[in-house]
Amino acid sequence: TKDETTDSYAAEIEAAAKHFGEDANPTAISQTALDEYFLSPKVMRTSSGSRRTPKAIATTRAAIRMALEWLRATGTPVAALAAKEDAPAQQEAPSEQLATTDAQLATTEEPAAKRAPRASKKRRGAITLEVSQVAAEAAARDAEQQIAVEQQVAEASVAQ
Numbered sequence: 678t679k680d681e682t683t684d685s686y687a688a689e690i691e692a693a694a695k696h697f698g699e700d701a702n703p704t705a706i707s708q709t710a711l712d713e714y715f716l717s718p719k720v721m722r723t724s725s726g727s728r729r730t731p732k733a734i735a736t737t738r739a740a741i742r743m744a745l746e747w748l749r750a751t752g753t754p755v756a757a758l759a760a761k762e763d764a765p766a767q768q769e770a771p772s773e774q775l776a777t778t779d780a781q782l783a784t785t786e787e788p789a790a791k792r793a794p795r796a797s798k799k800r801r802g803a804i805t806l807e808v809s810q811v812a813a814e815a816a817a818r819d820a821e822q823q824i825a826v827e828q829q830v831a832e833a834s835v836a837q
Contacts, residue, residue: 686740692719693741694758701755703748711745712826735820742819 696714697706714720715738723729729737744758 686736689737689740690744690758693744694755697755699754699756703745703753703755706745706755711741712823712830715741715823716827716830735823738823739816739819 693714696717696719697710715734718726720734720737721729747753748755748758
């Protein structure tokens with residue numbers, strides 16, 4: 678469900694916040710440090726130790742990247758991600774911003790009869806995220822860049 682997905686992303690982001698340190702400045706987290714975290718067992722493995730699927734790894738990385746971008750853009754400290762109750766009240770979390778946008782869109786939405794048909798229910802276990810085309814393309818570019826980095830790291834470790 679939507680709540681389970683949100684909770685899952687929140688747990689991944691909180692784990693990253695704890696890894697980098699709650700007192701860390703978001704602008705001080707380098708791409709190298711982020712890449713190292715993305716290749717760590719916390720991201721690459723499940724809690725039982727088995728390898729996570731590429732899709733699960735990519736969604737975790739995308740969620741962490743978006744959270745880090747939000748922290749940098751708003752000047753919010755990393756600690757706000759690790760402890761929800763400590764987050765500044767004047768700044769909305771990304772999910773609250775999206776909820777507001779969804780509520781605004783709902784008032785101008787077309788009637789159900791005019792909307793495109795929804796996907797079939799055959800893929801009950803699939804996760805569907807609705808995002809703008811721009812956000813989807815940015816996430817795809819990020820994923821492709823991360824795959825290239827992983828391949829370079831793998832090639833470098835094989836060469837050694």
